[in-house]
Amino acid sequence: MHDRPEALFDLGWSTFYNMIHLSIKTFPREDLDSLHKNVVFYLGKQELSEYEHYRVLKRKDEYIASRVAMKDLVISHCSEAKTLRRDEIQIFKEPSGEPYLMVEGIRRLPGWISLSHSNGSHFSAFSPDDVRFGVDVEHIEPRPEEFVKDYFTDKEQNFFDTLDSINGSLFTTLAWSVKESVLKACGIGLGIDTRSLEIKFPLPAKTVNGWGLVEMSSSELKIPCSRIFWSREGEFILTVCVLESPNQELTWDQAILNPLWARKPANPELNRYLEPPACEPGIDMPPR
Ligand SMILES: CC(C)(COP(=O)(O)OP(=O)(O)OC[C@H]1O[C@@H](n2cnc3c(N)ncnc32)[C@H](O)[C@@H]1OP(=O)(O)O)[C@@H](O)C(=O)NCCC(=O)NCCS
Structure with a gap:
């Protein structure tokens, strides 16, 4: 046995x-x-x-x-x-x-x-x-109009309205995933109105080690200097929100310069998903 x-x-x-x-x-x-x-x-x-x-x-x-x-x-x-x-x-x-x-x-x-x-x-x-974080993976797919109205702020919706359907699916998925990873990092799940978190669009063009950055503000949560990362892995969006910890004075540079961060999948099966994603001109998608 x-x-x-x-x-x-x-x-x-x-x-x-x-x-x-x-x-x-x-x-x-x-x-x-x-x-x-x-x-x-x-x-x-x-x-x-x-x-x-x-x-x-x-x-x-x-x-x-x-x-x-x-x-x-x-x-x-x-x-x-x-x-x-x-x-x-x-x-x-x-x-x-x-x-x-x-x-x-x-x-x-x-x-x-x-x-x-x-x-x-x-x-x-x-x-x-001693570091607090939340992660989320979401399948990229279209979200119903009611979903977008219920869970996103007016500013976020205005940004989605400028996108075609492919980018609409991509960015609503990304935005939803960011909100979930932030709420998990705070340990509260969907206990608060997700419209109290607002993602700043368009996203920063800078990408580091294959990860894009997200800036967000919140009317309800105190999340000073949280760092939010996103990446596309084939048909999925991955997001990671790392909360500031009083014991760890991280800076963006420390956080993002680790060269091991973006180690590629070893499994060739995963590579078939690695075609370049469709994206809004001017928005820099993380290279995979
Ligand atoms: C947390 C939440 C945003 C997750 O979203 P989701 O898209 O359904 O699921 P995901 O696969 O991304 O994440 C699920 C995982 O999040 C984790 N999770 C659940 N609540 C969490 C919280 N408050 N804080 C941090 N992580 C949480 C769990 O590990 C869960 O996986 P598991 O059920 O297999 O253990 C959402 O499910 C939620 O708010 N749930 C309410 C919390 C709950 O169920 N409370 C029970 C008491 S009423």
């Missing part, structure tokens, strides 16, 4: 950004089936009871795949977790839904995590440091 299946799913990329490790992974159907079959190797006791509670296969897939992706990232980058089995590390959640790591059901692992799933893609972020 093997109690620690090999990491079969090394499909993503991993990177290092001021001690925030990121990975984006997709799981083929046969891998998901294998995860479900061997679920006790991957999930701890409390996670298993949450998993069993879900009835819809899509949610079960999402739940187990995101846990495995996050645990693999943590095992690779956290010295305290290196010798642990995946079922010994659990993702618990605060009443707000904010996730955190527990070891053997009794000890909280220091550091911060954030995760997101969309159409089979799993975006995980882990830092052993």
